[in-house]
Amino acid sequence: MTVLLFGGNGQLGRELQRALAPLGTVVSTTRSGVLPDGSTCEVADFSAPGSLAALLDRVRPDVVVNAAAYTAVDRAEDERDAAWHANAEAPGVIARWCAAAAVPLVHYSTDYVFDGQGTSPYREDDATAPLGVYGASKLAGEEAVRAAGGRHLIFRTAWVYASHSANFLRTMLRVGSERDVLRVVADQVGTPTPAALIADVTVQVLQHPGQLSGTWHLTASGQTSWHGFAEAIFAEALATGVLAKVPTVEAIASSEYPTPAQRPAWSVLDNRRLQRDFGLVLPTWQDGLERVMAELIPAKR
Template sequence: MRILLLGANGQVGHALREALPALGELACATRGGRLSDGTSCERADFDQPDALAPLIARVAPDIVVNAAAYTAVDRAEDDREAAYRINAEAPGVLAAACARRGALLVHYSTDYVFDGRGTRPYREDDSAAPLGVYGASKLAGEQAVRAAGGRHMILRTAWVYGLHGHNFLRSILRLAGERDELRVVDDQIGTPTSAGLVARTTGTLLTQQLRRSGTWHLAARGETSWHGLAVSIVEHAHARGMLDRIPKVAPVASSEYPSRASRPAYSCLDSGLLQREFLTPLPCWQDDLARVFDTEHGRRG
């Protein structure tokens, strides 16, 4: 089985580079044609969607895993064309190319397709109503993948973090090493999910016979605020010697940090469908976070 991984330098892409080789021959692609360690690889620039179909034809994969995306939520409000080109047009071109050769496309989406007015974790059949350009462009990407008519697996995930790439965990660790006090929003509630969990679960799903194309939620269980996540991050880091001291982590309202784009106040995802259909249990977010730190601590040890 030949797998093509797109967006191999991102935080999910980096984790997928560890999870996918066990399934078959893995070809990686990045925007610049090089992996983060300098190794050359395939080039796939989602800002140039027309270049994607020739890549699929040349590599001839059985499975394409798309971990590339425009993720700058605030910048997307003023960069709408680029966000839609990368998050909607490019996945549509990719899906059409996969459909022509009968390849399975795994495509990641986001909790930001929902408006955050819900009172229970969102299920796959709940109505999408994104608040900003980022969420709207990701929803358009989902629709383009479905419209192509090929075999596809759309996996919505949420609050993705890890020890690679740009994300909340790395920002908190950096700030915690520099400041005595952190002020973190506590009125946005979601489901923190590690890039490693996304990658490992994707690998598990691909070992099974996909009975139908569809959309599934892939997130850890439970919920917390950004403040709750930050408190857990600094506690884990301090316990493993990654921080010399634990700074004060003060809860603040979103209104104290106005941003260009609106964020959903509640965007937890219900991953029950994926767990039932694929018999794949998912951990609570606390255990998922602990595993990230335990793995890193083991590597350093």
């Protein structure tokens, strides 16, 4: 089996390279043609969506996994075209090729398709209402994948992090080692979700005997605020010796940390359908944090 992986250099893409390997040959792509370890790979330029069909024709994959995206949420407000090319138009090109070739497509979306005004976990069929360009472009990508008519698995996820790449956990560990006090937003609530969990679940779903097609919410279980996540990161870092001392974490409101793009205040996604349809048990976000932090311990010693 040949799996074509778009976005091999992102934090999810790096985990997918590992998780997908047992399925067969993984052909990874990046915009530069270079992977994080310095090795070369296929080039896929999502700023030019029309160029992707030629790559698909040449590789002729049995499965396509699209982990590539424009994720600069704030910059997207000024770079609408770039976000739309990568998040809406490119997935459409890929999905139409997959539909014509009868190749299953895995595509990842986001909690940003919702407006964050909810009070209970969002279900897959709840009304979408993105607050900014990033969320709107990701929603358009979902719609393009569905409209293509092929077998597709859209996984909405949220608050993704890993022991590598650029993410909230690594930022907290870096600034926490430099400062005595940090101020972190406490009125945005969601579910921290390890990239490794998303990758592993993706492979489990692809190996599932049923040939289901649709949209599912793929996050860890439970919920917390960014402030709560930061406090948990530092508690775990101190317990494992990743940090010798940790800062005080002060809770602030989103209004005290203004950003060009508005963030959803409520980003908790209901993952029960995913667990039911594929016989999965998704871990708590606390368990996920412990596993990711354990990966950082050898690097500290």
